[in-house]
Amino acid sequence: MQNLKTKPNIAKPDDVYEALIAAHSGLTKDQSDALNARLILILMNHIGDEVIIREALALAQSSNRDMK
Amino acid sequence: MNPSIEERYPLAFRLYPYQKNADQERSNAVRHPVVVVGGGPIGLATTLDLGLKGIKVLLLDDHEGAGAGSRALCFAKRTLEIASRLGAAEPMIEKGVQWNIGKVFHDDRQIYEFNLQPESGHQFPAFINLQQPYFEKFLYDAIAKAQSSGAPIEIRGKNRVDALTAHADHVVLEVMTPDGPYSVAADWLVACDGARSPIRTMMGLSFDGRVFEDNFLIADVRMNVDFPTERWFWFEPHFKSGDSALLHKQPDGIWRIDFQLGWNIDRKAELEPAKIRSRVDAMLGPNVEYELVWTSIYTFQCRRMEKFRHGRVLFAGDSAHQVSPFGARGANSGIQDVDNLGWKLAMVVKGTANETLLDSYSTERVYAAEENIQNSTRATDFITPKSEISKIFRNAVLDLAEKVPFARPIVNSGRLSLPSIYDGSYLNGADDIQLPRRTRPGSPAADTPLGEEWLLAKLGGQFHILAIDAEVPETLSIASVALSTIMLSSTGNAALRERYLGEAQSAIYLIRPDQHIAARWTRFDEVAIGTALLQATSSPENL
Numbered sequence: 001m002q003n004l005k006t007k008p009n010i011a012k013p014d015d016v017y018e019a020l021i022a023a024h025s026g027l028t029k030d031q032s033d034a035l036n037a038r039l040i041l042i043l044m045n046h047i048g049d050e051v052i053i054r055e056a057l058a059l060a061q062s063s064n065r066d067m068k
Numbered sequence: 069m070n071p072s073i074e075e076r077y078p079l080a081f082r083l084y085p086y087q088k089n090a091d092q093e094r095s096n097a098v099r100h101p102v103v104v105v106g107g108g109p110i111g112l113a114t115t116l117d118l119g120l121k122g123i124k125v126l127l128l129d130d131h132e133g134a135g136a137g138s139r140a141l142c143f144a145k146r147t148l149e150i151a152s153r154l155g156a157a158e159p160m161i162e163k164g165v166q167w168n169i170g171k172v173f174h175d176d177r178q179i180y181e182f183n184l185q186p187e188s189g190h191q192f193p194a195f196i197n198l199q200q201p202y203f204e205k206f207l208y209d210a211i212a213k214a215q216s217s218g219a220p221i222e223i224r225g226k227n228r229v230d231a232l233t234a235h236a237d238h239v240v241l242e243v244m245t246p247d248g249p250y251s252v253a254a255d256w257l258v259a260c261d262g263a264r265s266p267i268r269t270m271m272g273l274s275f276d277g278r279v280f281e282d283n284f285l286i287a288d289v290r291m292n293v294d295f296p297t298e299r300w301f302w303f304e305p306h307f308k309s310g311d312s313a314l315l316h317k318q319p320d321g322i323w324r325i326d327f328q329l330g331w332n333i334d335r336k337a338e339l340e341p342a343k344i345r346s347r348v349d350a351m352l353g354p355n356v357e358y359e360l361v362w363t364s365i366y367t368f369q370c371r372r373m374e375k376f377r378h379g380r381v382l383f384a385g386d387s388a389h390q391v392s393p394f395g396a397r398g399a400n401s402g403i404q405d406v407d408n409l410g411w412k413l414a415m416v417v418k419g420t421a422n423e424t425l426l427d428s429y430s431t432e433r434v435y436a437a438e439e440n441i442q443n444s445t446r447a448t449d450f451i452t453p454k455s456e457i458s459k460i461f462r463n464a465v466l467d468l469a470e471k472v473p474f475a476r477p478i479v480n481s482g483r484l485s486l487p488s489i490y491d492g493s494y495l496n497g498a499d500d501i502q503l504p505r506r507t508r509p510g511s512p513a514a515d516t517p518l519g520e521e522w523l524l525a526k527l528g529g530q531f532h533i534l535a536i537d538a539e540v541p542e543t544l545s546i547a548s549v550a551l552s553t554i555m556l557s558s559t560g561n562a563a564l565r566e567r568y569l570g571e572a573q574s575a576i577y578l579i580r581p582d583q584h585i586a587a588r589w590t591r592f593d594e595v596a597i598g599t600a601l602l603q604a605t606s607s608p609e610n611l
């Protein structure tokens with residue numbers, strides 16, 4: 001991993017995390033899934049760099065406990 | 069008539085009625101240099117290309133002309149360029165419907181619009197819509213014309229290939245006719261017998277890939293409406309006639325309508341005219357009068373053979389590769405197979421190239437088939453998401469596309485067919501990176517206006533040297549291959565400069581008979597051209 005930032009990069013992590021959870025409050029599971037999907041697409045476009053996106057995908061995959 | 073040669077489908081045009089031929093009277097199989105099996109678009113174009121090159125060619129088809137029904141509709145610019153080289157493009161352009169605008173809807177909202185209007189300075193439009201039977205008939209008409217000026221082409225209708233024996237240097241076919249069976253031998257066989265290719269089965273060759281678990285109802289309807297000449301595609305349409313829907317204009321006041329029906333359906337019930345009408349009515353709204361011209365239900369697949377050459381048998385078109393129709397890559401890619409194969413097979417038959425040249429047909433067209441399968445698979449996966457999460461993402465893209473531009477290029481209702489660029493092909497020779505990227509070795513030569521004429525009309529059919537702002541000998545013969553030269557000046561021709569020169573002072577292009585660029589330089593060097601020509605016509609081990 002060279003391009004993806006894996007060190008802390010958010011100044012106020014608690015605030016941002018709270019905003020993420022708050023965005024889902026009161027949503028059904030379907031609405032939450034749709035929100036997450038839109039959010040991922042928006043952030044993916046913002047990043048733009050395919051190498052970084054693929055590194056992020058690999059990191060996410062390797063952190064999935066249910067996957068072997 | 070022998071019941072064993074019954075028609076499997078009705079004909080739109082009866083073009084080559086069965087006639088008993090002299091071969092049938094012989095006890096020994098008569099040997100032909102090239103036999104083409106299958107008179108679909110790909111077999112017809114192969115026959116025409118070889119015949120125009122003076123190669124004796126025999127086409128066998130189990131019917132007597134072009135089948136009726138809803139199949140190919142969109143024919144791409146590259147196909148028209150190839151048809152033009154074959155002398156068949158004019159009636160296609162005249163009959164075809166030209167279109168540029170595509171609109172994409174989600175539910176009841178338009179989310180996206182695209183314009184295919186190509187850059188100016190090309191003879192042919194990006195696309196025309198033309199029913200496949202017309203496309204086949206126009207190819208056949210060009211064959212008839214070529215025959216009357218002496219092209220050595222023979223077509224035998226109601227000649228069905230039932231068995232094949234492959235030998236090292238020829239194949240023997242058992243052919244069934246209304247007068248019973250006979251045998252035909254061929255030095256080379258081109259199998260253009262469609263996606264279910266009986267020849268592939270007879271040879272025990274595999275055809276692997278994916279079947280998409282969805283059914284599509286295709287309805288061609290005749291109606292008198294003033295809808296614009298645009299491609300309209302709906303995801304999850306508000307009128308609920310299917311999970312997706314398509315409306316597209318064809319010649320003769322006919323419209324192509326597609327509905328995505330899902331996997332578990334009752335095919336017979338869905339094909340009831342009343343049921344079809346209820347779907348079409350919901351889409352078109354009340355008070356639109358129309359007539360159902362043709363209806364069918366398809367499932368789609370993306371698959372290909374591992375190699376397209378097996379000894380003396382060459383596979384082309386749907387027999388070699390099959391794609392879902394999203395992106396119109398079936399017939400369009402098959403016509404590029406023809407373009408790639410024709411000159412190579414002609415050189416091998418004439419003895420001016422080693423038969424290993426035919427392996428490059430497989431290499432280059434397998435590469436192209438992979439590209440087409442990848443594009444068609446991606447479009448099909450977007451249109452018919454195969455998991456819950458892929459549907460969630462698909463709908464997220466559609467929702468965002470309505471509001472923000474970034475999501476629009478992700479919307480995929482079919483990426484329309486562009487010609488393959490044979491990057492990395494071992495036939496490619498020298499490149500000079502000063503010259504524009506779009507005309508690099510492996511690419512099809514870009515068309516360019518030359519006053520009242522067009523560049524592509526001057527290229528193809530044989531190897532050419534294209535010299536821009538450079539002096540070259542008028543005729544060249546290198547390694548026994550005749551080369552014709554074309555000298556052009558870029559003065560006052562911005563398109564020529566932009567597409568072929570870039571910042572360079574002069575350019576020399578070696579162009580293959582299929583109009584693909586073989587090699588290029590910024591100055592004339594006869595020895596370098598000879599090396600590139602050898603490379604473009606032989607296999608690497610012969611160099």
Ligand SMILES: Cc1cc2nc3c(=O)[nH]c(=O)nc-3n(C[C@H](O)[C@H](O)[C@H](O)COP(=O)(O)OP(=O)(O)OC[C@H]3O[C@@H](n4cnc5c(N)ncnc54)[C@H](O)[C@@H]3O)c2cc1C
Pocket residue numbers: 105106107108109110111128129130131138139140141142143200227228229230260261262263266286366384385386387393396397398399400401402
């Ligand atoms: C709904 C639909 C929409 C499509 N839309 C498009 C589009 O817009 N653009 C596009 O480019 N493509 C499109 N396609 C794909 C296109 O129709 C095919 O790619 C094309 O027909 C392939 O041509 P072919 O000559 O390889 O095979 P075919 O057209 O299948 O021809 C095969 C021929 O071989 C003959 N034959 C078979 N067995 C034997 C035998 N044993 N002996 C003698 N003859 C035999 C058959 O009778 C037939 O004439 C579409 C397909 C479908 C189904």
